[in-house]
Amino acid sequence: MTVIQDEYVGQTITFHCEYDDKFKSHTKVFYRLKEGPVHVLNSSQSSQSSEEKIILSDSHEDQFTVTIRDISADDGGVYLCGVERYGSDPSITHISFIKEIQLNVYSRNASVQVQAYSSKSVFITCKFPQEFRRNKKFIQKDSSQKIIVDEQNQWVRHDKVHMYDDSSEGLLKVFISDLTAADEGTYRCGVNITDDDLFTDVKLTVNQVDHFRASSKASAVIGESVKLTCDFPEKHGETFKHICRENEQKICENISSSEQKRFEFSVSSAGVFTAIISNVSERDAGVYWCGAETRDTHLTSVSLTNQHQLTVTMPPVVGREGDSSEIKCPYNAKHSREVKHLCKGKCFTKDAQNIIRSNEVNKPRISAKDETELNLFTVTLSELRAEDAGIYWCAVRDEFNLHTELMIVMKDAVTREASVGGSVSISCQFFRNHMRFFCRGDQLNICVRDGVRVSSNKRTNGRFSVTDETSAGVFTVNITDLTEEDSGKYWCAEESSGSFIFTEVHLRVIGETTSSYTERETSQDKEKSETTSSYTERETSQDKEKSGSSMIVAVSVGLILLAVCLVLVLLKIKYNRKHGIGSSTPAQLPIIPSDGLLCTSVSFQKHEESLSDAALAFSNEEIHSDYTTVIYHIVPNSF
Template identity: 25%
Template sequence: MKRVLFFALCLISVPGRIAKSERKLKAFLNGGVLIFCKFGDKFREKQKYFCKGNISTCPNNRLANNSRVFQYENTHRDYLTILITNITSNDTGTYHCGVEDGSSDDPMSLNVKPGDCCDTPISIHGQEGGTVSIRCKYPAESRENTKHFCKQHEKFIESDLIESKPSDINAKYLMSQNENRNIFTVTIHELEMKDAGIYWCGVRTDGYSVALTNKVNLQITGSERQVIQVKGYPRGGIVILCKFGDQRQHNQKYFCKGNATTCSYNRLTRDSDSRFFQHGQVLWDFLTVGFTNLTSGDAGTYHCAENEELHTEVRLSIENDDYCDLPVEETREKGGNVSIACHYPEEYRDHTKHLCEARAEW
């Protein structure tokens, strides 16, 4: 997905320069606000802070991280991102970005406005591999403002996850707008477990901040593993095709025996069992595995897996019927014909029959 660089929000002036007019920031009651403080390279080793008050009282009224206030410093230590949540009318006032040596930037005036956009957090449940759509409300006065969808992490916030501008149609995140209802919708495709977390809907109110309207708690449920029943017979064999998605071509794939807890520690290989074989397709979107000379001890639960993630569950049962004779050996001259008689249980009379070749590289 093409990422959008959020340059416009990082243009807050360097602390210590000549003061200019007060900047006007906006937030909505019960919502949140993102404020970006940009610092010069010479301040990288200095401790930075965000404070409330005029130029003389602000350094003594620094905002500390708590359940409502989060401060994130980027890895280059040249700017702070301040997130204030659950905005109340008491948050109205003047703020500064400051440096420990006493320097501070131009004042920022935050105006908290009423609105019907921000009352209730949104809870969304999605399925791994599926798609969710999230409806974000905003005040009518912000209809023409750029819309944003952000993700809050423990140590940083992705303010540039997606914004309301033309997007790649194949992107993981897509945004559409219904201006008549003051709603924009964000759709997230191909959900992964790591997509779970806290998100924020927002509107850019000026070049220095984003007013956050809706808090979104996205929860992802793991996809249910496919379960297949496989039947084998003593002295016979089985062949199983483990199918994986195209996006998983380069992941390590294997076949293992056991439940969800023990399976990854019991991977089957030719070295561990000479009766076992496996073959990965050239593009590695499926794995062919199998056993020969089955015994009753082979019954049990198996999994097709990749890395540490289990996929298809295979439940193998061994029937005690005597359908599988000893191996048949036939010798013919090159260019001649051969007939091979294959026995099968009565219950499979209407099933498709196969004759397979076991190659040396398996």
């Protein structure tokens, strides 16, 4: 068992440690945790000096007592009472601990320094002994009159100072917001007791200059995570990081222990840390403060430096023209029996349009159901139109409001195809003369958040540009120098106060692939080769025809000359016979170079490009393959 004991410096305290009757003759021991076995007392000792600080006394019946005299702040800690047990091995000591004691030692007049910052807030928690948890607490600034906290377990306000007397924990919480130089001073945080007051002096300093970032606004979608960035003085780098949420009285209270597991802290740089809230729910909406926490024996102080306004929304709902969509409204179990509202615009404001209530019958195109066992109010909108786009609010009375966006996608999509290096024009219809933009992304919320290329406010962006034809209700987006990476899904969008209307666009950019280019190149080469081959064949045929004609002419001339020569030879033979001239002694007559020359040398030379190597050769003595020589000796005649 564990016992908490609160005492003051200088007092004497006695612990009672009960044990089973079977241990009455056993040795009793007293230990202090974390400090080692500082006090090991043997109850079998016959006596102990009354001058010793720690005295152990055993009644040998059902308990032994431990007395600590003149306690100091250093005596605070955890102690253990126990008895020795006998084991089989006498060299080993076995101890059974029967009680744990948490000793808290307080000074009657403690003093703590607390630093805060102008226009920020500070949260101070004062601790008192448990025996005084029911006593009235007070705050006293400098020498002014005490401010008594008359009510327990609720916040009480006095000017700028808020106080909370936590009777279950024996704590007094003090919260001071919107700090100014006038708030500096010494605050006495105390408890009334019979003979005297027990208090801690809090010396508050308000720094007029800070370098912390201004208040910020953040938005989170239910089920997702959100990151809050916080500052703290670098000299407090070793202190605890702290985050709290304002309640309805705008007092920043600690996050409950059941929720703390969803909060994660990490230091990103010197003087800066982040608080990440995971699995966000509707109850996380509100104002948060974060800062550095400093702990003292009697007091914990938090200097709050950053304020964050966190808005929680439901995931956006996307509906297509002509189809149906559901808007789901979760609510707290405490509202299960109350009327739920769905409004276009924030409910209970003059501009809000009531869509349907949980206690109404269904309307044309609108139906609703309230599933109290699931704490869920669901509204179905059917036959969706462009004008249905907008922000819808779920509400229970005026204390619970949660909103979502209904985005409408038009039925007809736009498809375009273009070539690499070229350009394309994409025209989209708009319904109202509001801001228009063109973005890229498969998901609409990502497209709106991260994929905007051009808009009514930014008409050119690199290769993208937009023009309006207001009279025709059309805006046109031009994209130049297209690449294959430009292929994908785009959206033409129109937005007015959170009302989004989209037209889906599919762009396909076609490029010349290597294979098709090679095929065309091969085809061209083939055609070129066929052309060259045809040309060569025609050229060869012409050469053949030319060569053949030359050969025919040459042969014809040769044959004519041969015939003439043969006639001359026959005439010569006849002449010789008539005059009795023998052939054995031929006369060597000179050749007449002019009119006497009837037949001399005929040579048929081989043509280099001739298709045939054949040649005609006539000679009385020789036949040559390359040419033929015919020689006749002619005598002059009378004619």
